[in-house]
Structures are given as structure tokens and as C-alpha cells.
Amino acid sequence: MVISVRTKVQGKQMHIAGKWVSSERVIEVRDPQDNSLIDTVPAATAEEMAKAIEAAKEGVKIAAEMPVHQRIAILNKTADIIERRKEEYATTIAREGSKTIREARKEVTRCIETIRISAEEARRIHGETIPFDQMPGSENRMGYYYRFPIGLIAAITPFNDPLNLVAHKVGPAIASGNAIIVKPATVTPLSAILLAEALLEAGLPPQVLTVITGNGSEIGDVLVTHPAVRMISFTGGSQAGLDISRKAGLKKIGMELGSNSPVIVLADADLEEAVESTVSGAFWAAGQNCLGVQRVYIEESIFDTFKDKFTARTKQYRTGDKLSEWTDMGPMITEKEAIRVETWVNEAIEKGATLICGGERNGAFYSPTVLADLPEDCTLAKEEVFGPVVMLYPVSDLEAAIQQSNSADYGLQAGIFTSNLEKAFSAIKHLEVGGVMINDSTDYRIDAMPFGGVKGSGLGREGIQFAIHEMTEPKVVCFKLPK
Template sequence: MATKTAGRKMLLGGEWVDREDRIPVYDPENGEQIDSVPAAAKEDMEYAIQVAEEGAAIAESLTVRERMDILNKAAAYIDERREEFAETIAKEGSKTINEARGEAKRAAETLRLGAEEARRLTGESINFDQMPGNENRMGYYYHFPVGVIAAITPFNDPLNLVAHKVSPGIAAGNAMIVKPATETPLSALKLAEALVHAGLPKKVLTVITGRGRDIGDTLVESSKVNMISFTGGLETGEAIAKKAGLKKLSMELGSNSPAIVMADTDLKKAADSLTSGAFAASGQNCLGVQRIFIESSVYDEFKKHMTKAVSSVKLGRKLSEDTDMGPLINEKEAKRVQEWVEEALDAGGNILAGGKREGALYHPTLLENVPEDATIVKEEVFGPVVMIFPVDSLDEAITRSNQVNYGLQAGIFTKNIDAAMKAARRLHVGGVMINDSSDFRIDAMPFGGVKGSGLGREGVAFAIEEMSEKRIICFKLEDF
């Protein structure tokens, strides 16, 4: 029977431990404390790293079948308790209960993908005799684990983004040290609970709760940590890269996602899709639509559809079945979004919908006429604000889409295959969604960006490649 420890203890080297110093966990909707977790100290992280070295050898020795069974059993554990997981996600974060249910379902799928891909982590033979003088050589390569992987995760997808690091890490035979966001540690602890229940050997996984300033540098600077998988902001990612030293890095650092609306598309469908893409998870989504470029001939018509769609987003309590959007993760973030909107308005922009703050809640907001040098145009807003701009051509839309230092995903709405292919080839991003918003992802696809949006690719099969190394084996045959 699983130990019910989520939200009360942390998993340190496979053991559930407590500490006197604790960090409260609040519901951003009402500011009420819903739980607390241990505040790990530097010594705890040092111990976690030490144990993970032993755990790496244990993880590597697990057979493919054992890795598959553990991940599948953990997925089944989540499925059986999906509502419990969903309520945890919703209460500690910004997601509505319906969004949280979707995340819990996806997390189970992410674990199953890890199980499937574990069996596919194969090598292939190498023709050494392609080079003259090597007729008596033959060989192959195979994948071996990186070793100890540090996984640093954000608050906006507190379960599935942890699963996206832990699942491929375990599938590839690594030991994992997870440092979840301080605001949302409970979901990560519940994932650890599922893996412990599934029979993951001790020392292979640590989920350590604590303040970044106390334990972060110890983790990223350690020479015993072989890889860092980080999801978060660009500034933090750059700081980690400078401190990490010579180790593998995989980083998803956010975006400022564009969408292009051509005159030949169904404008209402495009507006509905883009509204969903802009305001899911209260806009705290690296894939969230932020800038929309519309052909001038249909700009006014599209604006009407978009304004209506944004105004119809229903705010309410996160656990209510009919709520579309809840609060941001805290009032500080809501105030930052408010400041960026006010700066845009002072520079000549105007509000078509929203623009109001109530504590941590910021109403879904649609802006137009915002100048290109405004902060909210150049940077990642990570909040419920989207902007619309008229353009005279697809070329102009692509050029303006590419003008920011981000490139995660983009969307284009058109019935013209040539326009779609032109956008797909010329948008400087990691993914282009045709007739969909940038906010589309399945957990099996390669996911990542260019420029300030990060390094490497997630998506379970692709993350496994990042979390393993290739070893060449060559036989020289004496009598051949």
C-alpha cells in the first residue's frame, strides 16, 4: 500500500523524510494555505547527489522489462486516482479542474510512452569496412545512461512536466533528482508516490522540496550531476548554463508565440482556437498565443470575432465544472501583467476586452495598436493577454513573427497549401501548427525551440536520446 506522504514529506534518495523548516503551499485563488513541505537545506541536496550516484548504478542495472513495468504501474496508479491528482494540480496552481484532469491523464500517458520507448532504445551495426584497410572489423553502437540527471520544473504544469523528465530519465536507466517549483511541489510528490508504489528501487529518484536560493546552486554546480533538464524562464536558464560547467543541458525557456490569420480562413473558427490557445492555464503556458498577425482585408471582421470570443471566457472558481479560467500563480505575477498592459496603453495601445485585475486574477485581455517596442510585444507575458496586428502580406507576418528572441511554436490559419508551407519553412520556431494555434502538443512529439526558447528537445522518445549516450563497440577479427 502506498505511503500517503504527498505534501508532507519529501522523497530523499528513496526515503520519505521531514524537516522542521517548512514551506507553506497556498491556493492562489484565495491565498489559503493548503499544505506545507520540507524546506531542504544545502546538506540535504548534497546527500541527494551522493545517493543519486549509487542510484545511477542501480537504475542502469534495471532490465528494459523492469523499467517498462515500473512506468506502466505508475501510470495505472495515476489513472486509478486521477481525480485526486487533478484536485491537487488545481488547488496548488492556476488550472481549472477540467484542465487539471487533462494534465493528470496526459501524465499517465507520458509514463506509458516512457515504457514503450524503453524497448525502442536500440543501436545499429556500423560498416567499418567502408574505409579501406578495415575489412576485418565489425561492430555496432548502443545507448547507455547519462548517469545523474537534475530535473528542475516549473509551476504551470506541475505534474506532466515532471513526468516529461522523469519518464524518459528512468526509461534510459538514469537516476533522477527532481527540484519542483516552490509554489507547486505537491503534484511532483504525488508522482513520486506513484513511482514508489510501482516498485522503483530506492536511490533512483529524489524529489526534493526547497527554496532555489538554498539548494539550487548546489545541484546545478555539482560535477557529479551529469545533465540538467530545466523548464523555466530565459533569465534563469542562462544563469544555470553559466554555473553548470561541462555537462549536458536540455532547456525549454518559454516563448512569445505568434499566429498568422490569412484572409481565406474561417475567421470565427480561428478566433475560437486562438482564444483557447491564449488563455489556457490563465495564459501561463509557454505555448500560449501572444501575438496574432491578421491580413488587413479581414482585420476588422476578425477583431469582432476575437473580441467576442475573449469576452466570453468564463472566470470563476477553479474547482467549478464550468469555469474556463482561474487566477495567475500569485498576485505578484498578476501585478506584473497589469504593469505591462498599462505600459502598452501609455504607448498608444488600446483594450478591446479585459484589462482588469482582482488580486491574483487578471481578466482575459485583448489589445491592439501596441507599438513594437513595448515590453509586452518583445518579451514573454506568461499571462492572459493577447495582441492583434494587421499586416499587408504573409511575408510581413512572417518577418514580424520572427522579430523576437523566442522561437518555440507558431500557428497559421489558411486554406492555401503554398502559404502554409512557406510559413512552415520560414518561421524560426521549433514547431508550426497549420490551422491550429501554437498551443498544440501531444506528448510523443519532439518539443522545443530555437533562439531564447531553449536547447534540445523534449517529447519522450526525443528526451531519451538526450538522456543517453552512444557507445561504439568495434571488433577486430584476427582470422577473417
């Protein structure tokens, strides 16, 4: 919600290429749990975004000249600062978003790891020598290639990991000598501003980083279409991703667009482990997780047993106050999103799905929900729910499970629970995804691994080393020597 600065006390400022800046209008940042006002941030205009991009051009020059040892030192010091302020960062994540305090602390820990890995990878941006004499007539030539920064990167980040997903774009960008403009989610901008504070305190030249807050409908097109922006790194919904790709023009694009993640549970699996892992994977961050378990395909002979165990564990999930150490799941990001999930669940039930447990909404809270017997034509069966809802399906065998897993137009990660190595490798080969987790849910990730999907789940890969590769280009150098 955009309001006049005169009607509310001004809160946080945005950071534009070296300066902390206020705006004539502000956006209220509210806690989805009780709608209480946490703070305000500037609501930038299209004109302010254009000025920010022009100012960031100086940051491009500065970033490219920063020696590697300076990048390493800044990133390591940033991680130290975040570690010292860990509880402050965690509380901010929990208050402005959906995560419980325990979930938020884990995100801060991962952010620290992401920044430290970025520092390590800064020293490993390598090239190779090229044997030019492989071509007849080139016997007197020798050379190599090295990787150089592409320039100005635009990072558009979502609400569900408001600190670590920003770090996954900012850390590699700085490590590889680029300048970056971050446009955080409107509902969760405070964590990105905290990260900027740490980087600047650590000595990052201020022109290298911009964090600009505002509504995507007002400032997004300026950012993605501007010719000075050489790469767009976007995490968010598939429709927004398609819109960006149509508008961006001739520039690099990296996109993680979510999923409808499948998990396969075979009869030879450890059921206790499978249940615990898939319940956690389904309801982490109120299900608002691109890796969240949405579909579970269970071999018919164990379907009823798995369903009963899964349901019993789901009913033990404690929803409530995000800042309580005892809470397992908080609210969704807005009441509007909870209403959307409620609508999708009700549609499925009206078309014949069986509600096993959950299905209740209270404001922005939506209870952990388990469904079975889903018709193929309901929205839940085809789209990413991005909420605390999971569907259970009986299948005859692994082949049927793989076929159904691949039926959706998504392919981020999949999981399989089995003690049979041959079946595990069959799933690895045939599942159409960017990652297969064996005896783990889809919700497993470390920050150093390549991360991304196929089909409707996006383009390119994140994970520090792999993001750096996306954020740099190879330059060939060839010396013609005298004969």
C-alpha cells in the first residue's frame, strides 16, 4: 500500500548507487500475522528508477576495477557482520514475512554461508589456455581465455526468502566484479536493506550496490528494458517471468520460476523417514517455497499406511505466533494469498477431491492441508500452489510415478524414497527436473550446488559458482608470434 509520507512517520531509506534516499511516497511494510505496521520504505517512481540506473553506471566501472582480494575481504567481513547481528536479521525476516523465528534463523545461517562461498569463489574465476596450433596455419599463435564481468545486473527477488535469495544474487555479482541493482519484493523489503547495510559497513564501494524499493508495476519495466542493464536475475512466478523475457531485449536472463514438486515413495522405502521429510518439505514457510513438496506418488501397497502416517504427522503441526519457539508454521504472506489457496482447495473438493485434513482459513493463516483423489482438471493438479497444501496419489509402480511426475509443465526438483539403487538411478535418468533428491524431499538444497530447473521452472542456474558463470563472459586472447 502506497501512502503519502506526510501521513506516516518515514522509516527506512533505499540505497541508490552511493546514497541513502527517501521518496515523497512510502510503502507500508506490515506483519501478515496481525497486519501491524512494522516500518515504511520509499515507493520509487519510474523516474527514480531511471536515475538509479544512470547512477549505477559509475558503479560498473568501480566494480570492474576492484581487485579480487578486495572483493574477498568485503564479502567475508559482510558475513561476520551478519553473524554478529543474526537475531536482528532473523526477527526481521520473521516479522515481515511468513517464516517462524526458527525458520528465519536457518535462513540467516544460509545467507552467511552464501556470502562466504561467494568470497571463496571470487578467487576461482579461471580461464584456460587454448592450443591455437590445432588449426593448420596457426602454428605461430598462442593464447588463452579469461572471464570478465558483464557490467550491471538487475536482481528481482521474491518474498519467501527475503534475505538469502538476495544474497544469492548480490554475493556472486560482487565476487565476479559486477554492479547490481536489487528490487526486493514489495511486501518484504527490510531484509534486503539490512543486507545492504552490512555490505556497506564491510567496505563495499557504495556505487556498486543499489537497493530500490517500490511497486513492480511502476518501476519494473524501466529496470528490465533499460539497455544499460546487461543481465536480469529473477526469482518469482512463471507469468511474471514470461512478461520479463518478452520485454527484456538482448541481454542475459536467469530465471527460477517455481515448481509443482513431486516426491515418489516406493514400497521398499523407510516410511518414517519419508513421512517426516515430506511433511517438513510440504509445510516449511507455510508452503511458500519453490522447492516445497506438492505431489506425493506412493506405491499402492503402502498407500494407506503412508497416508495415515502422513496425516497424523501433519495434524501435529503447530500453527500460530511466528516469534514463538514452539510454532511450526506461521501465516501466508497476505490474506489475499490465503484466500487464493482456499479457493483452489475448494475447487478441487467440488470436482471430487477428498479432503483428508486441514482446509481451514483464518485471515492469512491457512491450515496444513492434505488431499487425495484429485481430478486432473483442477487448478491444484496443474499449477504451483505456493501454500501449505499437499496431494497424495497411489501409483502402480515406479514407471507410473515417473510418468505422472513429468506430467506438469515444471521441473525444478524431485524426490524419491527407496532402498533400491537401480530404481533410484532409473528415477535420476527419467525425471525431467534440475535436481533429484534420493531419500530426501524436494525441499533439500545447499547453497553451493547448481540450482535451477527445466520446462516452466526457469532458465540458467544459481548456486554461487554457477551464478558467477552466468554473470561473466569469456574473452579470448590470441598472440600471433613472429616466425
